[in-house]
Amino acid sequence: MSKQLTSVWIALAVSAVILLFLPAVLDASNMSLVNQALTYAMVVLGLHFILGLAGQMSLAQAAFWGIGAYTSALVTTKLGWSPWLGLLSACLLATFFGLIVGIPTLRLKGHYLAMATIGFGVIVNLVLSNWVEITKGPEGVSGLPVFKIGDFAFNKVSNYYYLLLVILIGLALAAWRIRYSRVGRSLLAIRENELAAEAMGINTTYYKVVAFSLGAAYAGIGGSLFAHQPQVLYISADTFKFEQSVTFLAMLVLGGSETIFGAVFGAMFLNFLPEWLRGLPENFKQGYLAVYGAGVMILMVFLPIGVVGLIEQQIRARLLKPRPDLARPDLVAQVGHPARSMHQAASASDAGHPLPVVLELRDLQKHFGGIKALDGISMQVVQGEIHALIGPNGSGKTTALNVISGIYRPTAGQIIFNGKAIGGKPAHSLTGLGLARTFQNIRLFPELTALENVMIGQHVQSRTGLVGAIFPLPQSLAEEKRVRAEAIAALEFVGLTDKQHQLAKNLAYGQQRRLEIARALAAKPTLLLLDEPAAGMNPHETEELLDLLREMRARGMTLLLIEHDMNLVMALSDRITVLNFGKEIADGAPQQIERDPAVIEAYLGAEVAINA
Amino acid sequence: MDEIINLLIAGLAYGSVYALVALGFVLIYNAVGVVNFAQGEFVMIPSFIAIVILEWLNLPSPWSFILAYIATLGVAAVFGIIFQRVAYYPLRNRSFLPVVISTIGASILLQNSSLIIFGAQPRRPSTIFALGETWDFGSIHIVPQYIVIIGATLLMVAFQYFLFERTTLGKRLQATAQDKQTARLMGIRVDRMIIYTFIYSAILGAVAGILISPLIPVTIVMGSGLALKAFCATIVGGFGSVPGAILGGLVLGLAEKFAARYVSSDYEQGFAFIILIAVLLFLPQGLFGEKIAEKA
Secondary structure, eight states, X not given: OOHHHHHHXXXXXXXXXHXXXXXXXXXXXXXXXXXXXXHHHHHHHHHIIIXXXXXXXXXXXXXXXXXXXXXXXHHHHTSOOOHHHHHHHHHHHHHHHHHHHHHHHTTSOHHHHHHHHHHHXXXXXXXHHHOHHHHOGGXXXXXXXXXXXXXXXXXXXXXXXXXXXXXHHHHHHHHHHHHTSHHHHHHHHHHHOHHHHHHTTOOHHHHHHHHHHHHHHHHHHHHHHHHTOTTTOEEOGGGSSHHHHHHHHHHHXXXXXXXXXXXXXXHHHHHHHHHHGGGSXXXXXXXXXXXXXXXXXXXXXHOTTOHHHHHHHHHHHHHHSSOTTSOOHHHHHHHOOTTGGGHHHHHHTTSSSOOOEEEEEEEEEEEETTEEEEEEEEEEEETTOEEXXXXXXXXXXXXXXXXXXXXXXXXXXXXXXXXXXXXXOOHHHXXXXXXXXXXXXXXXXXXXXXXXXXXXXXXGGOOOOHHHXXXXXXXXXXXXXXXXXXXXXXXXXXXXGGGTTSBGGGSOHHHHHHHXXXXXHHTOOSEEEEESTTTTOOHHHHHHHHHHHHHHHHTTOEEEEEOSOHHHXXXXXXXXXXXXXXXXXXXXXXXXXXXXXXXXXXXXXXXXXXXX | OHHHHHHHHHHHHHHHHHHHHHHHHHHHHHHHSOOOTTTTHHHHHHHHHHHHHHHHHOXXXXXXXXXXXXXXXXXXHHXXXXXXXXXXXXGTTSOXXXXXXXXXXXXXHHHHXXXXXXXXXXXXXXXXXXXXXXXXXXXXXXXXXXXXXXXHHHHHHHHHHHHHHHSHHHHHHHHHHHOHHHHHHTTOOHHHHHHHHHHHHHHHHHHHHHHHTTTSOBOTTHHHHHHHHHHHHHHHHOTTOHHHHHHHHHHHHHHHHHHHHHTOSTTGGGHHHHHXXXXXXXXXXXXXXXXXXXXX
């Protein structure tokens, strides 16, 4: 192990010792601030799923926190349940409300969500203060019981600290495991590029709801534990206000929205800040939140990854350098190429039988208002062929691709893919059926590594859910291993093995194009749609791409591509369909298309066509 | 019947204020693609400024009002420039989320700085009409400030229509909002247009603040409450739509007043959000909606 890694371990060990003996060092009032910060850290950790991983804005965290606190307070005082049951019901009810708010709003864009969550927070606070019969309104709920194990009561600030610490560590571990699982990668994919995530088969609405519910669950737990602090045992509605949501946000951003330690650090730091500002004049003490505001603005400009985010980035950069085992050829050999399994199927059909049709369009139409972008297209894509879709600008090529891949709903007509009608199905549901695509303007997940990009491509080839993500079950561990190995194989196939730990945004342009292809291949598609794969490439990169696409065909994959580079199209395609003004005007082998008068007219104008 | 007329006028007056703030939201969103979460502070700060100037001038009315309001609009314009420079400009090339978080930070900073400067006591400006004064027509009691609000809002909307549709400056602002790149190629000074947009948005906020502050306690959170409802108004109207913002504001103001009277006054502050959630559920594009689909 390297020196740096040793120093990381030492740092962790030292902090563990400090954490263990903290109650011996600090007095009761400081300890109660620490305890409070630990409960905040849970809420902030919840927000980290929503904002840090899924990239969605939520300002309802204080509302879920309040729901948790009140649930726990009411079931323990009114129904006489034990605080443990209170904790459980707080978590469940907060999650339930997370679902109720999340499902309608998460279909919408970021700013709607942010505002809807604020609105939800306001409503929750109004209910807490006005529903006097249940919540006792402004008076609040008092006389909460303390947590007990057998006869041992967590009735002192110092022993409650250990309970909080254990729960927080458990929650942090779960968060960490989620981050490095299929679920975490799906959330990150949404943050990085929602459309590409959808194209990789990720049901983005579902995963946003997952993030939101996780956030609510953590907030509910934090709320319950906040309410049962031995020095408090009392709650009232004005604690759970919008301002507190903003404070949670500031805590998260300060530490770094993507990091787990950051959430804890931010909660600690900002909870102690008012104490440190105590010496200031009265007015300033009232307005100490101004420091949060300024801090948030400064962080966004100069340090968007947060304080702990920066430290983690430095550590990672040091640790990742010396690792000779990046390429593991033995593993690649074992797993083989992603497309190899289809090879046999293709060679079997070479024996003179009519080749099966993978994709068929029947009178496909797509209108935007009065514009008929697709005005009745019918075509067939035959298995194992490279089929090019060409046409002048505005002829409807990209629209066709977007309709086939489920980004647009067709206005009329049918899309038959492997014998199934898929027209109008959402994009994410098509990937699992064997349809993958790349985009004209590259849509990678820029802040994730090349390897993670390709692993996300395997979303539909894997199944791990939340439970498998949190707990190290044998099947989820095995699946994770398989996904990683196959992703490495796909990277090797496109020649990016040595780049696997680089962030996608740091790759060269041609490499990014190939990474996008690798990501699509990872979904093991039977049909791959390529939208101008050679756009912006230099001749050398185009040459490499040509070889790659031919290799894919040789392995039995079917390709449908849009391309403007006619040399590439003529050299590569088995069949070409030409579109103009949303209709197909020619269809056939490259040699036929080259001489077709209608095609020449479409590209060069009527006069040239006549003279030719 | 008379009660309905009373509610109608009150609803239109509050709705007008929401509409003004909503317009400020929409113009900035259209120009730079950012939802400005500090829009409420565009209302709160000028409200305090107007109070301070009025107290300081202490002239016999109506001169003090005219002077104070003009000075307030001037301060608001400067505030718009500074805000643009500090909260938006450094992040202009970043994605949606950092800018939103930055404007939230700006909102906290401005509210709490105001707390330090102006204190926590709610304030009330000296007003043209006495508190509680009404114009009575039988059992119809009209609060004169309501009429002032509705009239001033009509003037602002007319002014804005003239500005955007009848002047070349308006065309340049619109061009900037629609396509910055092309606008720049056409020789439009895009950065300057963006500054103008922030100035205008700040002035809209200041007008809203001046109009509403005789009716509600002027505190550091007055703006955020208004801004939240104004944002609901923009969604009800259809996000990004100028007529939608106006109509949404009026709809919300009316709905709030009627619901407070006939449903529950405890929850008056919550109805806007219930309408918001209903619209998100059943009419996600609002009355004049923006296109939600992203282009591949």
